[in-house]
Amino acid sequence: MFNKFFSLIGLLSLTVSVAVAQSGIIRGQLTSSETGEELIGATVVIKGTNSGTATDLDGKFSFNNLQPGTYELQASYVSYEPKAVAGVVVKDGEVTVVDIRLGSSTTALKEVVVEARAIRSSEGTLRNIQRKSALVMDGISAEQITRSGDSDAASALTRVTGISVEGSKYVYVRGLGDRYVKTALNGAEIPGLDPNRNTVQMDLFPSNLLDNLTVSKTFTPDLPGSFSGGYVNITTKDFPDRYTLQLSSSVGYNSQATFNSNFLSSNKGGLDWLGFDDDTRAVPDEIDYTIPSESFTNQERAEQIDKATKAFNTEMAPSRMTAPVNHSHTFSLGNQTELFGKQFGYVVGLSYQRNFSYYDNGSFGVWKLKSASAEELDNNKLFSDERGVEEVTLGLLANFSYKLNNNNKISLNLMRNQNGQNSSRFLSGTYPENFGVYDESAIFESRALHYIQRSLTSGQLKGEHVLPGFKNSKVDWLASFTLSQQDEPDLRFFANDYFITGADTAYSIRVSNYSPPSRFFRNLDETNLDLKLNLETPFTIWNGLEAKTKFGVAALLKDRSFRENIYRYRFSNAYNYNGNVEEFFAPENLGIVMQPSDPESGGIYNYGVYLQDGSQRTNNYDGEESVYAGYAMIDLPVTEKLRVVAGARLEATDIYVESFNPLLEPGNLNQVDILPSVNTTYSLTEKMNFRLGYSRTLARPNFREIAPYTSFDFVGEPALVGNANLKRTLIDNFDARWEWYPAVAEYIGVSAYYKNFQNPIERTINTLAQNPQIDINNVDNAKVYGLEFEINKRLSFVTPSLENFLVGANLSLTKSQVNISESELALIRTLNPEAESTRPMFGQSPFVANATLSYQSEPLGLVATASFNMFGDRISAISIGGTPNIYERSRPIAGLVVSKRISEHFSAKVSANNILNPAYKHSHEYKGEEYIYSSYKVGRDFSVGLTYLIN
Structure with missing residues (x-):
């Protein structure tokens, strides 16, 4: 079936392409072998004919309507050695691509003849x-x-x-x-x-x-x-x-999810399979008013509460299903043609993925150090963790380019990415912090149903222009508008606890100790308008070397709105929860369960489970950010081997964030910064460089961090406290690199770097507050320094029989140090007097390692790649007080991919990912013992796919 479908698509597409191209075409690009830049206005002719053309602003050329045969191209450009390319074969209805690199002429002009080659490797x-x-x-x-x-x-x-x-x-x-x-x-x-x-x-x-x-x-x-x-x-x-x-x-199999009949799930909308919610999870249309607080005597308010309570669906706990196979599909189509006599290029692409993941092997714990003499950490929470996730990703791309003439081109890029994720989670275990004393018979349960819809829509209009009358200066501009949206409709939580005494089990919902059953609705909309204009002017300096200046201006305008509504369930003291969630939300238990016989006489309304509006104006905010910039730089070849690129950028920043709570002062940041930069490159040989660089850059707080209010993460994390007094961070960057390019696609490099941070922004978990919270503050200083090593090399240097093997490996070694503030250090040393005054930066891995081994055989149409990735332990949460920081622990990720061409147009691919299936683990370490904060495994992934290609 697939074979017939692919063949039909290919036949129809090939028919269209042949219909518009009855003769052959030669296309290509001229670039400098020294700089890699395109050569504008170079001459390309077909030897022995009158056919000739000049390269456009991309250095590209084209010869159309050529009769089938073998041709020789001759390319020339001022100050470059001419080159002839022989053996260019043209076939009827096909495009032959010939890319030519010209070397600078340092002696008398001479002609170099080479053979035509296939399109260059990406x-x-x-x-x-x-x-x-x-x-x-x-x-x-x-x-x-x-x-x-x-x-x-x-x-x-x-x-x-x-x-x-x-x-x-x-x-x-x-x-x-x-x-x-x-x-x-x-x-x-x-x-x-x-x-x-x-x-x-x-x-x-x-x-x-x-x-x-x-x-x-x-x-x-x-x-x-x-x-x-x-x-x-x-x-x-x-x-x-x-x-x-x-x-x-392609279709895929996950060892923990696929065909698992215990897969956790929840209700779905009709468009979930496309990554969209179809309003299945939206606030019901009937709720066009603010739900009042409970009233036992007011008829109108009581009826509004009753109506709202019964309007929502009653699914508040995960269900189970059998997860199907993962699958993925992609389509792309591109070509060059003529439109109104001008060159027009296009590419459209579409992708679709649907994946299922599941684990029931997870654990989640919260730990605290309570005294300096403690031999172990105290457990506040310790749960088993089960989760099922269905995720859909849909991508659409359309690129169009129109060349008005050899010196002017405009392009339009359109992209839409859509992602929908439906997850269901169940936690169960001990919660001593809730019950007051540790008692294994006291069990806490929490359920979460979470759908999140993300989308990114981007439209970019670009122009490139060459000014022949102004030293062939190049002007390029960009206008880009992007809308990003995140919608979380009907995020539901239901928690309870129970005690087992002999044969009896006592259930309860303690709203005084944890949140009552709740539904959250929130959405974020953010727009970006990015405008850029650049002018690049080449000029000749001493010894005929080519330099250039570059000037530009830019503006980035951001606008964000964040909205949140919260609905919480309440119930009368006389109403008992028996452990069955469905029965708790049964229709007969919702809203008004008993009305007064004579409402007009002021009788009492009795409620079962009823809804209240728990929304907080504080948690809604609007933010605006504008960054206006201008820069000037020069690219200067001091000698034939030494290149210096230097300049400075000015950025003016204005950030303003305002909560809907009028009692809170808005967050505001206004700053003007000058950012210098110097990068030098010394060419030791044609294939070897040594680089040195210095620059000053910055980091700004985001909208949420500078908004001075407290909000809660819905998945039970500590409250997040914004800080209106945050400063931007300034960073001085020093870099050095030695790099060698032995052959095409081969590379060996060693880098060193050092970074000094002024006023870095750090997040810390304050477990000493009345309720745990995340504080955001500037600290005085931080430093990062490290080394990087990379090699990509064919193994033919070992023996010619290994020519088809390519090995790649890289290693990054990094050390970071943050000065802990005096107030934070004092809190830490109350429980840990020996604590150091510095710590690694948040998220900083001491090492990151990658390795790949590939086998490529063009005659066999076979490519096989084994890959390995690993990072070192890094801080994932910083604790205030003596409790050790939480680290994301190192895990090895290994994969294998094999693809095989099985015919002229068909190829097949099989892959295995996450072969080692390591634990995704976050934990504390105290006195040599590990205390798990969270841990789970996601399973091994296997897939098989088929590709149909016309090229």
């Missing part, structure tokens, strides 16, 4: 970009992503040197978390979806829509100044040089 292209970059850069190409079998940007980035991912979503660069990492989509900044985070969740971007992911680890003035760890740029697929169609499908 990995090789990325390495060339890295080699010629003005700054320290790492990345991963689409080719590498395909080899490793990663499904989204988050998992793909774990292959990059010095990068780890928290919670399968948030990127850490050199151990620095989302506060110090900036994310961009095709060069435009995009907002995050988590109200408490500074960056976007990277699992939103399906890998089949990506061309490459680059991570700039040093700063140049043409980049935003608000990062220190890294600037991650997500580059989506561009239109190809020839007609391309790809269709893929």
Whole structure:
């Protein structure tokens, strides 16, 4: 069935492509072999004919309507050695791609003849970009992503040197978390979806829509100044040089979830399978009023309470189902053609994933050190943890590019990513903090039903222009609008406890000790408008060397709204809970259970289980942020080997956040910063560089952190307390790197770095407060320094028989130190007099390691890759007081992917991920003993897929 479907799609698409192309085409690009930059206005001719053309602003050229045969191209450009490319074969209805690199002419002009070659490797292209970059850069190409079998940007980035991912979503660069990492989509900044985070969740971007992911680890003035760890740029697929169609499908099996009949679930809407809630979980339409507090004598208020209580669905506990197989499907189509006589390129892509995950092997505990002489930590909570998650990700991409002429081009990029996650969770265990004394017969139970819908919609309009009359200066501009939305409709919690005495079990719901049954509705909308204008002017300096200046202005405007409604269930003292959740919410028990015989005489209304509005104006806020910037820089080749890129960026920041509680002062931050940067590159040889760099960058608090109010995380975490007096953080960055590119796609590098932070922002868990809370404060100083090692090398240097094997490995070693504030240190030393005055930075891993071994055989059409990733223990929660900090423990992740071409258009792929199935564990350590905060395993994943490709 699949074979017939793929063949039909291919036949129809091929028919369309042949119908518009009855003769052959040659396309290509001219670039400098020294700088990697495109050569604009270079001449390309077909030898022995009158056909000739000039390269456009991308260095690209095209010859259309050529008769089938073999041709020779001749390329030339002022100050470069001409080159002839022989053996260029043109076939009827096909596109032949020839990319040419010209070397600078340092002696008398001469012609070099080479043979035509196939389209360049994406990995090789990325390495060339890295080699010629003005700054320290790492990345991963689409080719590498395909080899490793990663499904989204988050998992793909774990292959990059010095990068780890928290919670399968948030990127850490050199151990620095989302506060110090900036994310961009095709060069435009995009907002995050988590109200408490500074960056976007990277699992939103399906890998089949990506061309490459680059991570700039040093700063140049043409980049935003608000990062220190890294600037991650997500580059989506561009239109190809020839007609391309790809269709893929795969099915997967998870060892803990697939076909498990005990999979935890809950009610679903009709559009859950697309990642949308269809208002199944919305506040009922009948509730168009504020639910009043209970009234036992007022008829109108009593009837409003009754109506609201009965309008909601009564599912407040997880159900069970059998989880089906995971599955994934992707489609992409791209080509170049002519539109109104001008070159037009396009690519459209669509991806769909639906995955199920489950664990019943989890544990969750809360621990506290209560005295300096204690031999162990006291247990406040200790639960078994069970959770089922169904997740859908839908991605849509459309890129269009229109070349008005050789000097002017405009592009439009449209992207929509949609994610829906339906999770159900059940916790059960001891809760001594609740019951007052430790008693194993006292059991606490908690249930959570959580649906979260995330979406990111982006539209980018870009222009590139060459000014021939002004030294071939280049002007580029960008206008990008992004809307990110996170909707959490009907997040439900139901908790109770029970005691077992002999054969009797006594259930209760103690609203004085923990929250009553509750329903939460919250949504976050954030818009980003990113505007950029850059002018780059080349000029010739001493010894004929080419330098350039670059100037630009930018504006980033953010607007966020956050809304939350809370509904809590109450019940009369006479109403008893018997342990059955369904019976508790049975229709006969809801709302008014007994009405007075004569309401008009002021009789008493009796309630069973009834609803109250628990919303707090404090938890709703609006925020605005504007950053206006201007910069100037110069790219100066001091000698043929020494390159200096220097300049400065000015950023003016204005952040304003206002809670709906008029009694709270708004959070406000106004600042103007000048951020200098110097990056030097010394070319030891044509393939070897040594880099040194210094820059100053900054980190700003996010909207939620600067809003001075207290809110509660719905999954039972401590309250979050904002701080209107937060300062921005200034960071001085020093970098050095030695890098060697022995051959195409090969790389060996060693890096060293040092970072000094002024006023870093830290989060701490204050367990000494009346109720545990997370405080956000500036501390005086922090330092980070480390080393990075990376190698990507074919094993042919060992023996020629290993030519098809490619090994890749990287290791990042990092040490960080934060000065603990005097007040916090005093609290710590009341229980731990020997405590040190410094600690590692939050989220900082002492090491991150990656390794891959790939086998590639073009004749066999076979690619096999084994991969391994691991990071060192890192702080995931900082405790105030003597209780040890919580660490996310190291875990090894291993995978294997094998793909095989089985025909001209078909290929198959099998993969195994998370082979070792390690525990995802967070824990304290005290006097050599480990105390689990949370721990679970997610199971092993296996998949098999089929791809149909026309190229």
